[in-house]
Amino acid sequence: MSRTVAVVFPAWSGHHDNEVHAFTAFESVVRRVGEVSPLVEVESVGTMVMSARGPTRYFGGEDAVARHLSDLCRIENIPFGVGIADGRFAAMAAAHLSVSRAQPCILSSSITRQFIDALPVQSVGRIGAVSPDVVGLLQRLGLSTCGAVREVGEAALIDRFGAEGRTVWTLVSGGEVRSLSPGAPPSDYAQSREFEPPLGLATHVVAAVRDTVALLIDALTAHGMQCVRLLVECETDHVETSARVWGDPRGFDTAAVLQRITYQLDGWLVSDDADPDAPTSGIVRVRLVPLECREALVVQPVLWGGHEENIERAARAATMALAVHRDVSITVPQWEGGRDITQVYSHVPLAMVNLSNVDASRQRVTDGRGVARDWSGAVPRPSPACVFPEPREVRVVDHDDNPVSVSGRHELTQRPAFVEVEGYRYRVERIAGPWPVEERWWDTRRRRRHVRVQMLVRTHRHTTRVFLLSLEHSVWRLLARYD
Amino acid sequence: MSTVSVPAPSDLPGSLAPHVGTGAVETGAQLAERMRVRAATGYGPLVVPDAIASLLPTRGLERGAVYRVSGDAHLSLLYALVSVATGTGSWLALVNLPQVGFLSMHESGVALHRTVCVDIGDQSAWVNTVGALVDGFDIVAVSTTRCSVSDARRIVARAKAQSSVVVIVGDAGAFSVDYDMSAVTTDWHFSTHASSRDVRVSMGGRRLHVQRSCRMSLPGAVSAGVSP
Numbered sequence: 001m002s003r004t005v006a007v008v009f010p011a012w013s014g015h016h017d018n019e020v021h022a023f024t025a026f027e028s029v030v031r032r033v034g035e036v037s038p039l040v041e042v043e044s045v046g047t048m049v050m051s052a053r054g055p056t057r058y059f060g061g062e063d064a065v066a067r068h069l070s071d072l073c074r075i076e077n078i079p080f081g082v083g084i085a086d087g088r089f090a091a092m093a094a095a096h097l098s099v100s101r102a103q104p105c106i107l108s109s110s111i112t113r114q115f116i117d118a119l120p121v122q123s124v125g126r127i128g129a130v131s132p133d134v135v136g137l138l139q140r141l142g143l144s145t146c147g148a149v150r151e152v153g154e155a156a157l158i159d160r161f162g163a164e165g166r167t168v169w170t171l172v173s174g175g176e177v178r179s180l181s182p183g184a185p186p187s188d189y190a191q192s193r194e195f196e197p198p199l200g201l202a203t204h205v206v207a208a209v210r211d212t213v214a215l216l217i218d219a220l221t222a223h224g225m226q227c228v229r230l231l232v233e234c235e236t237d238h239v240e241t242s243a244r245v246w247g248d249p250r251g252f253d254t255a256a257v258l259q260r261i262t263y264q265l266d267g268w269l270v271s272d273d274a275d276p277d278a279p280t281s282g283i284v285r286v287r288l289v290p291l292e293c294r295e296a297l298v299v300q301p302v303l304w305g306g307h308e309e310n311i312e313r314a315a316r317a318a319t320m321a322l323a324v325h326r327d328v329s330i331t332v333p334q335w336e337g338g339r340d341i342t343q344v345y346s347h348v349p350l351a352m353v354n355l356s357n358v359d360a361s362r363q364r365v366t367d368g369r370g371v372a373r374d375w376s377g378a379v380p381r382p383s384p385a386c387v388f389p390e391p392r393e394v395r396v397v398d399h400d401d402n403p404v405s406v407s408g409r410h411e412l413t414q415r416p417a418f419v420e421v422e423g424y425r426y427r428v429e430r431i432a433g434p435w436p437v438e439e440r441w442w443d444t445r446r447r448r449r450h451v452r453v454q455m456l457v458r459t460h461r462h463t464t465r466v467f468l469l470s471l472e473h474s475v476w477r478l479l480a481r482y483d
Numbered sequence: 484m485s486t487v488s489v490p491a492p493s494d495l496p497g498s499l500a501p502h503v504g505t506g507a508v509e510t511g512a513q514l515a516e517r518m519r520v521r522a523a524t525g526y527g528p529l530v531v532p533d534a535i536a537s538l539l540p541t542r543g544l545e546r547g548a549v550y551r552v553s554g555d556a557h558l559s560l561l562y563a564l565v566s567v568a569t570g571t572g573s574w575l576a577l578v579n580l581p582q583v584g585f586l587s588m589h590e591s592g593v594a595l596h597r598t599v600c601v602d603i604g605d606q607s608a609w610v611n612t613v614g615a616l617v618d619g620f621d622i623v624a625v626s627t628t629r630c631s632v633s634d635a636r637r638i639v640a641r642a643k644a645q646s647s648v649v650v651i652v653g654d655a656g657a658f659s660v661d662y663d664m665s666a667v668t669t670d671w672h673f674s675t676h677a678s679s680r681d682v683r684v685s686m687g688g689r690r691l692h693v694q695r696s697c698r699m700s701l702p703g704a705v706s707a708g709v710s711p
């Protein structure tokens with residue numbers, strides 16, 4: 001089993017902040033690490049894997065490599081972890097462990113076996129990309145560690161879970177999943193595309209290579225293969241190149257490849273004078289070389305024959321719309337849950353998701369097993385149709401114009417008579433609530449205490465509306481309106 | 484009266500142009516026939532919940548048409564209009580509508596996994612972006628329509644060519660609206676909380692000869708069976 005180095009940035013891999021393009025920052029780290037080892041493989045944003053053999057010899061020992069990598073990755077207090085172990089799975093797990101310890105984690109070959117046995121079974125899902133259903137079932141069966149799963153035996157796992165069971169077995173027994181059916185595909189699958197004039201924006205390049213990527217993926221699919229590692233080379237007019245190996249344990253489809261090209265170019269194609277590596281011209285050539293393929297066993301869209309035509313149309317239109325202007329942003333909703341009506345769904349940038357993956361899309365909007373009403377203290381149904389992203393401050397007063405507040409026992413101090421929203425005065429007719437929320441009262445830093453009140457108000461035109469207001473730190477805000 | 488020679492509408496059965504000469508008024512029977520032919524080609528109107536279908540002359544959202552929703556219950560009406568269509572495979576783009584309540588959409592039966600939100604920061608990019616979206620999304624809901632009359636016409640022409648539906652939320656601006664829908668709350672049922680309400684949806688617009696209206700309960704016009 002070959003020694004492997006893994007570097008993870010949990011802050012970038014889990015959450016997708018809209019404000020900072022995580023991959024722009026990540027790309028600069030990858031480029032720096034690329035100087036240590038030319039074959040850095042990026043699985044997703046926030047995760048790098050490379051072979052330990054070359055760098056260890058060059059720097060003289062694994063300790064030195066780990067220390068050097070830590071120096072390269074340290075930027076702006078973003079937590080990261082460096083792990084070195086036998087095989088990809090153990091190295092990734094070691095890197096995650098190293099995040100909490102804030103120092104590199106190096107496992108010698110003799111203890112890698114025990115290390116994997118002690119890992120919780122969830123790490124098979126988180127690191128090994130095994131589906132949550134399988135991991136959940138393993139947990140419910142009482143197999144909480146990888147060691148327990150290994151003792152079940154290969155035959156039983158494959159018998160129960162099929163191809164996925166085999167992946168689980170390979171992971172927990174310390175094998176390399178990628179070598180399921182290894183073999184470099186023939187070189188004639190490589191595709192390249194040239195642009196004249198050069199393209200200066202990542203979105204334009206992505207829109208232009210869509211057909212080329214589709215051609216490559218279709219050719220592989222026609223031979224019953226799926227690409228799991230792909231080399232993407234981009235070249236500018238001034239012969240500056242950016243080459244990156246991308247990996248996806250589930251196999252690439254067109255949208256996934258385009259997403260990776262976006263990551264790669266968005267971080268590179270920045271007109272930053274301070275960055276000596278920034279290209280001085282636009283992209284003239286993109287070359288795609290599949291490095292490793294496997295038989296199309298697992299992924300359903302390939303197995304069940306194509307996906308909906310509508311998805312392709314929508315995805316293409318969204319890519320084109322993004323290419324129109326820098327200020328256009330496209331997001332998709334993602335379920336977060338909770339009592340706060342403004343945060344039940346968050347916005348995830350389109351670049352972070354794969355629209356063609358129907359199952360993942362469904363899971364994205366319904367994940368979190370329950371719905372809002374199952375949360376104690378959630379606003380009752382029906383939910384408001386109009387939720388203000390930035391709630392406005394309003395005034396709530398009683399008949400004598402005294403401000404209304406809430407007592408320590410969550411009772412209104414006066415009876416609200418009027419609500420003033422941006423100069424308009426509404427007469428309050430009915431009230432529901434107050435519904436108090438005390439969140440994380442045990443945590444001094446993050447605790448939050450607020451109440452919500454639903455009010456049926458009459459406008460000056462004698463129509464009725466329903467408002468949802470919140471009171472926090474003695475400030476009333478208009479959270480939502482039942483439009 | 485001299486007739487202006489217009490380019491003949493495409494002879495495909497699914498063509499979106501009305502098969503009537505200039506100046507003629509299409510009768511209800513002709514419309515029904517045109518819709519039947521089009522539905523047979525798979526490009527029929529987008530399905531809407533039964534409660535609203537009775538209002539719409541084509542019993543669904545006509546592809547290539549411009550709708551407008553207004554009134555104090557306009558967002559609930561929008562969700563109800565798109566719920567069944569998104570549940571059966573159509574994609575929805577919400578342009579410059581940051582205030583939509585996803586939870587409410589989910590409860591109305593809208594398939595959120597076929598919904599994307601587009602935010603156009605720069606007004607100068609509005610026309611091109613919406614034009615690009617109309618090419619691929621079956622329903623494009625827009626607000627703040629700050630564009631010229633010619634740009635609006637160009638977008639509508641593109642929507643017709645790609646058989647998508649444009650829904651304008653609020654002020655129509657330069658768009659010439661085919662079907663204008665307004666949802667006004669008549670009564671809120673407010674006991675322990677705001678539990679349901681009655682809405683009067685009225686419909687006008689240049690493609691309707693008579694104003695129609697109906698009463699329904701919003702949200703709640705949709706059976707909650709459509710799961711995202």
